[in-house]
Amino acid sequence: xxxxxxxxxxxxxxxxxxxxxxxxxxxxxxxxxxxxxxxxxxxxxxxxxxxxxxxxxxxxxxxxxxxxxxxxxxxxxxxxxxxxxxxxxxxxxxxxxxxxxxxxxxxxxxxxxxxxxxxxxxxxxxxxxxxxxxxxxxxxxxxxxxxxxxxxxxxxxxxxxxxxxxxxxxxxxxxxxxxxxxxxxxxxxxxxxxxxxxxxxxxxxxxxxxxxxxxxxxxxxxxxxxxxxxxxxxxxxxxxxxxxxxxxxxxxxxxxxxxxxxxxxxxxxxxxxxxxxxxxxxxxxxxxxxxxxxxxxxxxxxxxxxxxxxxxxxxxxxxxxxxxxxxxxxxxxxxxxxxxxxxxxxxxxxxxxxxxxxxxxxxxxxxxxx
Amino acid sequence: xxxxxxxxxxxxxxxxxxxxxxxxxxxxxxxxxxxxxxxxxxxxxxxxxxxxxxxxxxxxxxxxxxxxxxxxxxxxxxxxxxxxxxxxxxxxxxxxxxxxxxxxxxxxxxxxxxxxxxxxxxxxxxxxxxxxxxxxxxxxxxxxxxxxxxxxxxxxxxxxxxxxxxxxxxxxxxxxxxxxxxxxxxxxxxxxxxxxxxxxxxxxxxxxxxxxxxxxxxxxxxxxxxxxxxxxxxxxxxxxxxxxxxxxxxxxxxxxxxxxxxxxxxxxxxxxxxxxxxxxxxxxxxxxxxxxxxxxxxxxxxxxxxxxxxxxxxxxxxxxxxxxxxxxxxxxxxxxxxxxxxxxxxxxxxxxxxxxxxxxxxxxxxxxxxxxxxxxxxxxxxxxxxxxxxxxxxxxxxxxxxxxxxxxxxxxxxxxxxxxxxxxxxxxxxxxxxxxxxxxxxxxxxxxxxxxxxxxxxxxxxxxxxxxxxxxxxxxxxxxxxxxxxxxxxxxxxxxxxxxxxxxxxxxxxxxxxxxxxxxxxxxxxxxxxxxxxxxxxxxxx
Numbered sequence: 069x070x071x072x073x074x075x076x077x078x079x080x081x082x083x084x085x086x087x088x089x090x091x092x093x094x095x096x097x098x099x100x101x102x103x104x105x106x107x108x109x110x111x112x113x114x115x116x117x118x119x120x121x122x123x124x125x126x127x128x129x130x131x132x133x134x135x136x137x138x139x140x141x142x143x144x145x146x147x148x149x150x151x152x153x154x155x156x157x158x159x160x161x162x163x164x165x166x167x168x169x170x171x172x173x174x175x176x177x178x179x180x181x182x183x184x185x186x187x188x189x190x191x192x193x194x195x196x197x198x199x200x201x202x203x204x205x206x207x208x209x210x211x212x213x214x215x216x217x218x219x220x221x222x223x224x225x226x227x228x229x230x231x232x233x234x235x236x237x238x239x240x241x242x243x244x245x246x247x248x249x250x251x252x253x254x255x256x257x258x259x260x261x262x263x264x265x266x267x268x269x270x271x272x273x274x275x276x277x278x279x280x281x282x283x284x285x286x287x288x289x290x291x292x293x294x295x296x297x298x299x300x301x302x303x304x305x306x307x308x309x310x311x312x313x314x315x316x317x318x319x320x321x322x323x324x325x326x327x328x329x330x331x332x333x334x335x336x337x338x339x340x341x342x343x344x345x346x347x348x349x350x351x352x353x354x355x356x357x358x359x360x361x362x363x364x365x366x367x368x369x370x371x372x373x374x375x376x377x378x379x380x381x382x383x384x385x386x387x388x389x390x391x392x393x394x395x396x397x398x399x400x401x402x403x404x405x406x407x408x409x410x411x412x413x414x415x416x417x418x419x420x421x422x423x424x425x426x427x428x429x430x431x432x433x434x435x436x437x438x
Numbered sequence: 439x440x441x442x443x444x445x446x447x448x449x450x451x452x453x454x455x456x457x458x459x460x461x462x463x464x465x466x467x468x469x470x471x472x473x474x475x476x477x478x479x480x481x482x483x484x485x486x487x488x489x490x491x492x493x494x495x496x497x498x499x500x501x502x503x504x505x506x507x508x509x510x511x512x513x514x515x516x517x518x519x520x521x522x523x524x525x526x527x528x529x530x531x532x533x534x535x536x537x538x539x540x541x542x543x544x545x546x547x548x549x550x551x552x553x554x555x556x557x558x559x560x561x562x563x564x565x566x567x568x569x570x571x572x573x574x575x576x577x578x579x580x581x582x583x584x585x586x587x588x589x590x591x592x593x594x595x596x597x598x599x600x601x602x603x604x605x606x607x608x609x610x611x612x613x614x615x616x617x618x619x620x621x622x623x624x625x626x627x628x629x630x631x632x633x634x635x636x637x638x639x640x641x642x643x644x645x646x647x648x649x650x651x652x653x654x655x656x657x658x659x660x661x662x663x664x665x666x667x668x669x670x671x672x673x674x675x676x677x678x679x680x681x682x683x684x685x686x687x688x689x690x691x692x693x694x695x696x697x698x699x700x701x702x703x704x705x706x707x708x709x710x711x712x713x714x715x716x717x718x719x720x721x722x723x724x725x726x727x728x729x730x731x732x733x734x735x736x737x738x739x740x741x742x743x744x745x746x747x748x749x750x751x752x753x754x755x756x757x758x759x760x761x762x763x764x765x766x767x768x769x770x771x772x773x774x775x776x777x778x779x780x781x782x783x784x785x786x787x788x789x790x791x792x793x794x795x796x797x798x799x800x801x802x803x804x805x806x807x808x809x810x811x812x813x814x815x816x817x818x819x820x821x822x823x824x825x826x827x828x829x830x831x832x833x834x835x836x837x838x839x840x841x842x843x844x845x846x847x848x849x850x851x852x853x854x855x856x857x858x859x860x861x862x863x864x865x866x867x868x869x870x871x872x873x874x875x876x877x878x879x880x881x882x883x884x885x886x887x888x889x890x891x892x893x894x895x896x897x898x899x900x901x902x903x904x905x906x907x908x909x910x911x912x913x914x915x916x917x918x919x920x921x922x923x924x925x926x927x928x929x930x931x932x933x934x935x936x937x938x939x940x941x942x943x944x945x946x947x948x949x950x951x952x953x954x955x956x957x958x959x960x961x962x963x964x965x966x967x968x969x970x971x972x973x974x975x976x977x978x979x980x
């Protein structure tokens with residue numbers, strides 16, 4: 069093991085030395101950003117990276133589309149002592165895990181990020197979206213349902229419990245192949261009040277109750293792993309209704325003109341944002357913080373919404389959200405934060421999932437394979 | 439006669455035996471030197487990482503490393519009792535978790551123990567956040583007495599040697615790491631708990647925080663320790679640096695107004711999980727450096743004070759997945775044999791030119807990306823897919839009752855049979871090519887009919903090809919991951935999908951390593967059984 073560690077360490081030193089020499093004012097001149105690829109990464113490129121590069125000529129940005137495996141890879145890098153990433157885009161839940169594992173750096177949001185353009189401090193401006201000390205929020209997204217508008221006839225669903233109503237909406241459903249989200253919806257549609265859901269889920273009976281409710285449609289469900297699955301299944305007519313991230317549905321509807329309708333009810337509100345890996349050398353850290361301050365200010369977050377239908381995490385950005393950069397349609401009505409869409413949102417309780425994730429996942433997976 | 443029994447000598451006079459063995463050794467060394475680069479490469483890039491990963495299935499140092507004092511105290515505690523451990527355990531937990539929280543290790547430990555007991559993760563996280571409250575009670579009182587109790591330099595003067603203080607004066611970050619501050623012997627003897635806590639603080643700020651203890655106000659933990667010492671011990675004989683300050687504090691502690699806090703109650707107040715017998719039991723059960731916990735979990739069991747027990751019925755998943763993985767791998771192997779045998783037979787018996795053309799057809803999918811072929815099966819098999827559309831068009835299936843051929847075991851078996859087929863055809867083909875066609879003709883000329891000739895003469899000679907192909911396909915299938923993930927749904931997934939989940943999502947690498955080790959063991963046992971039943975010499979790749 070020693071041999072490997074020292075080989076890796078040597079590589080790390082060489083890489084670090086290479087970037088250190090080129091530094092201008094104690095800042096590395098390259099930046100490795102990890103994101104999700106696709107339209108989302110493109111929105112980051114257009115809204116954050118290209119303006120930053122224009123303002124800082126000589127800086128190069130490398131992309132790595134590894135956000136889905138970010139937690140595991142960061143842990144491996146940390147153990148090898150060779151952090152090759154500078155900035156990583158992760159979901160809120162992963163941001164919390166990385167912080168818990170000591171793999172992400174704690175951030176002083178007010179100190180290190182720009183204040184809102186209305187003068188509010190960064191932590192006030194971001195508000196509840198700062199779910200962890202390491203997490204720098206970018207967007208608000210939601211996991212919600214899309215349905216085939218041609219298959220539901222005049223009876224378009226408006227209630228989340230439509231997924232359990234196989235009489236009114238016959239056909240297959242697409243659900244995420246993990247408990248988070250599904251068990252909450254199951255309890256909600258089984259008559260549990262919204263505020264009590266996590267209390268009920270913390271009990272064994274509550275968990276069984278949620279799985280029993282899901283069991284009523286189990287043989288009608290196609291379980292998805294990737295966010296792109298559901299739009300595909302909807303487009304193929306394989307499912308009549310299915311959950312996915314709202315931005316995916318937006319692009320299927322607005323950009324590809326698929327016969328898909330959006331169901332805004334009890335959607336799971338969630339955040340996506342940056343984390344900075346723990347243990348970066350000083351020059352690279354200086355570059356990252358400089359970029360972060362720029363890329364998370366009020367205007368930049370609002371700009372991103374011109375490319376993808378995810379809401380900016382800053383309250384002060386909301387009023388600046390404009391039209392889609394290519395389609396020219398108003399973006400505000402497609403945001404999960406739009407008042408018309410956010411009439412009945414469900415806010416995921418991360419603290420609960422940090423504790424119960426392993427337990428509920430084992431139960432859920434055992435239930436799935438039986 | 440006696441001369442004839444002496445050793446046979448080589449030309450140079452040495453005994454022939456020794457000369458021969460030397461020559462052989464040279465040869466062996468040369469052979470070893472030739473394979474050394476490859477051996478080294480495989481060792482460093484393949485064997486070592488696998489061994490390292492497998493080692494994680496038993497490794498469990500995190501608990502003892504993060505909670506050393508607690509583990510030591512709990513070693514004498516009888517976990518079978520329903521009583522909570524004594525005050526010393528709570529005191530030890532306060533020290534350990536405080537230090538772990540400063541070093542940001544407590545959440546990692548919480549994640550580890552949460553695998554065993556739900557809720558420990560938030561217990562540690564919340565405790566780490568609130569632990570300063572305990573020490574602040576003492577810190578505030580000492581500070582109110584004398585502001586120096588909250589400053590770096592007075593503390594360093596009280597605890598450290600003069601030589602260290604002189605050396606640390608004017609130190610800047612750029613000078614490189616500061617020398618280690620070692621607590622003076624007289625103060626360590628006088629205030630043992632304070633000295634230990636201060637030592638931890640000084641080491642942390644020098645080594646991990648890169649700051650001088652002269653500039654840093656000590657942790658509230660040090661103030662707690664100071665109270666413990668002053669309450670229990672007599673410091674009136676002390677005459678070293680800062681004696682006045684210490685004696686004043688001692689006098690303050692002795693006054694009845696001095697506010698104290700009970701660590702046990704304070705911890706339970708922060709999180710009532712500390713009053714839960716199971717939490718302490720879990721810490722004790724998992725404090726040894728090595729654990730069988732991951733392996734037990736991998737076979738649907740768990741540790742308990744009474745020894746290993748089965749998990750709840752609704753959490754048993756791995757036994758089922760192992761059985762399913764083996765069953766489906768066997769099904770895939772058998773369907774590969776059935777499909778590949780005639781193809782290999784035709785390939786082996788056609789003229790070279792035609793055989794080569796057909797061979798390209800066999801190899802073509804082999805060269806296509808795995809993901810592309812799997813996605814293609816998705817398009818073929820799904821309910822609105824090609825096969826169902828054709829069946830509906832032919833009128834064999836009604837439009838409302840389209841067949842479900844994907845997201846189940848059927849889908850996985852079909853797609854994987856297709857993907858692994860070349861691995862069966864190629865070894866069969868190369869074995870069949872070596873069977874002389876004259877044997878079949880001879881059998882027939884001796885009166886055998888077609889079937890007898892094939893079954894009694896041809897087939898036994900082709901068995902080594904079947905064996906080689908079966909081993910290849912079975913071993914490849916048992917570890918397959920991407921195809922079942924895409925077309926397997928819930929009933930068609932393998933154990934490897936769970937391993938991948940634990941590696942990349944749940945971060946439970948210990949469990950992933952245990953599952954991987956078991957999978958490796960299963961393959962080796964099956965290989966051994968195969969060797970016993972069929973004989974590995976009967977396997978030919980060409």
